[in-house]
Amino acid sequence: MASRILLVEDDERIRASMRLSLEDEGYEIEEAASGEEALDAHARALVSEPFDLLVVDIMLPGIDGFASVRELRRTSTVPIIMVTARTDTHDVVAGLEAGADDYVTKPFEPKELAARIRALLRRARSGEGGPVSLVFGDLEIMPEAGVVRRGGEEVHLTRTEFLLLCELAANSGKVLSREQLLERVWSYDYFGDGRLVDVHVRRLRTKVEHDPSEPRHVLTVRGLGYKLAP
């Protein structure tokens, strides 16, 4: 069954050409030309056939890309790839903090975008033969089930946040470098953008830590990377 992707882009030619190239890759595409249209389409799809992934341009008329993503994230953990125009800190970090899982920069080769989509849609679960439940203090992680609980209450993580947490949990007590996390969670190579990891760790902390500014589970090891306290 083909994955359904919602394409949010206001430039109609870009939208049309992207649709063509992504359909060639085997995806089912729906289009939205603005943030409002996107939220509508997403809400409607939830009832019938939810989207598997969203591609959102940050430069949108009306509600901009950041606000759209934030709004989507209030109720959904669907994977989101952001399309940015520049790679300077502000845009990329803002987009990641709003809730995007990854980003590509215009102009991109369609193959790049296809690779990022594939990486996000990967069904690889690290659970075969692994433990059913991992417990760290008040945090309970169930990799197979895809569920995380804090103090008994379920925590809603995006796919990427979940994979990140699982990766750290599978290596609890060990320090994982940004490069390692980029490779295992995002399938990036050596030259991946470390900010992806940094912002996702921040987002993770707001969801699983009692006090995100004084983390007790997801710890930073200066100069080396991150680890999950055993």
Added chain:
Amino acid sequence: MSTTTGTGLIRRTRAGRSHRPPPEAPEARPGPAEDGAGEPGRPARRRRARPPSLTRRHRHLGLRMRITITFALGAAVLSGALATITYYSVRSSVLSQQTNSLLHETTASAYLLKPALTAGTLQYARWLQDTQSSDASESLLYHHHRWYATAVAFSPPSPIPPALQQVVTHGGDAAQTIVVNGTPTYAVGVWIAPVRSAYFELFPLTTVLRTLHVLLASLLLSALVVTLAGALLGSWAASRALRPLHETAKAALDIAGGRLDTRLETDEYSDLAVLTSSFNRMADRLQERIEREISFTSDVNHELRSPLTTLAASLAVLEGRRDELPERSRRALDLLSAEVRRFRRLVDDLLEISRLDAGLSDLSMTEVPLGDLVRRSVAATSRPVPIHLGPGAEDGRVLVDKRRFERIVANLLDNAQHYAGGATDVVVSVDGPFARISVEDEGPGIPPEERERIFDRFSRGSSGRRRGLGEGTGLGLAIAAEHTRVLGGRIWVEANGSRGARFVVELPLHRDGAL
């Protein structure tokens, strides 16, 4: 928000916007193939903009030195004149006073002698002894054409000079400075009229002279001290006076270096208000102009991205259906693809350069082992170039932004491909505190006079450069140079033995804890 740097400079920084250099990158040092204050790879406009430095005149005396010397000379002349005048007036006053008082003393002694002489008694020597003034070392009496003295050590002729003798014996009181046994002595003579005798006393001048010498010495010493004080004062006055000039020069250098919001304080030096306010106005205009240019360039570049995205996506679709196309369409498609790729590279490069110019690019520095970094960077370019690691190169650690480093390597390898038939080797070595990454080729090489210009934008060198298929954008080396600068390193090109060129990127090695 404004910060004051040093004295007299205000730097206004706008929130979130700082032009290069970024704070983490250490200052780049000049490379071997360029002059004083420029940096390799900087475009020509920056070299022209370099303002004159006040401290660079070594052949002539600096302004400050000249002011100091003038003050010192003035002080020397004044204090010297003062010392001389003081000395001579004191001296003449002392000496004339002395003449009077010694004359007085001698007269008094002569007066005491008078009765004895009148009486005609003969014990001259003893009288002379008794009546001699306390200050006199000797007294002599010329009586009845004979000389009498307290000391018998005088051999004739008497020590009294004939001229003095003559004056006194003719009825006058007189005095003269003579030298007796090497000692300057004051000889005073009085005429004792009733007994027709001349009475002389000799006063050694050593004390007086010594006092005068001491006076002279202390006057000279104070003149010297005053001269030195004058020099110091001159030096201080010069630096105070020149400070605004130094600060203007420094501000100009800062602006040329990219800190466009540097301004001078206007209230401190009211005399120089014209200088500072016109400087600030000029800087305002300059900053406006440059920022307008940068944002224009950036907007244009940004606008180019959207059509390029559509082009790239549409072409991908067509290329996926290449087999369905007739022969002619296929060829047209190939041309289209190649040109769009080239256009895309150009826009990417332009965007990269304008981002660097605007200082908008962020840095994400990590410490990585050198060998791994170079291997992966070369691998990312998909060019099979052999890599050679010297001793210590494998594990040497550098602090870099990996993506930028990869761009440097990619641009150097592309450049070698476009102009020199491809890079032959990549050599990594460690030299003291530096790591060196060299990209070597066996192409036509770069003549020495072009080795700096080649890092300029859109420069392609002289003859020997061919436009091949898919050649470079003209920005590759400029971008490599900018990235190197931002990483705190140096880049230059040298000859590769007897043929070809060697591009060298030098980066500081990173020791744990050291930065």
